[in-house]
């Protein structure tokens with residue numbers, strides 16, 4: 001699956017979404033992968049309802065609904081839909097899933113503004129993903145408050161504004177309390193693609209290029225956090241072969257537990273952004 005080139009995958013997502021389908025699987029404890037080959041999405045069973053991280057493109061919403069049922073859940077059990085950032089490959093299914101589930105939709109205040117900003121939209125329209133996918137308007141119910149974790153059942157999610165890829169990218173630190181009282185942590189950085197961190201893009205979108213410095217600083221800072229499982233918002237960004245590793249999960253449920261993955265991932269992404277800064281694009 002990972003050998004497919006990203007442009008082929010983007011095209012298939014729009015034209016023949018079934019080709020990018022991934023059989024849903026348990027990543028760790030109560031967290032499941034329900035994304036596709038290209039874009040990540042996660043379902044978290046808190047014991048008192050479900051939380052959904054990201055909604056992928058509208059074209060693949062039906063795959064996500066199918067994945068939820070295949071795991072033995074129902075869409076209406078979803079209480080919160082947490083959006084990582086306002087790019088169409090992560091928010092395209094937001095309105096359909098909100099209507100289907102009745103869940104509250106969260107986005108950062110910064111990206112709620114960004115998604116309505118005419119100049120930014122113009123720059124975004126030139127991005128590959130925006131050319132192919134249906135753009136459904138969606139309503140946001142709540143903005144993140146990084147001082148207030150989102151808590152449900154035995155899960156606590158700390159949010160952190162980590163701009164750069166967009167002005168309002170949100171990173172999720174997901175703490176799962178186990179029956180024996182111990183805690184495991186998974187984390188998803190909301191957006192690390194450097195395509196939208198060039199000087200040319202920032203100028204076109206009217207976004208200050210200092211956000212790239214902030215992105216680098218945040219990556220370096222968060223790399224020190226102890227994270228058991230790194231959840232990629234795009235599987236291709238995982239520092240290793242995410243799907244290949246996941247094949248071992250049926251015999252080793254901890255196959256994706258790797259204390260170095262989060263650090264390696266953030267260090268790599270910071271280096272990519274730094275290279276871009278040095279190029280002065």
Ligand SMILES: [Zn+2]
Nearest residue numbers: 087165191193
């Ligand atoms: Zn994005």
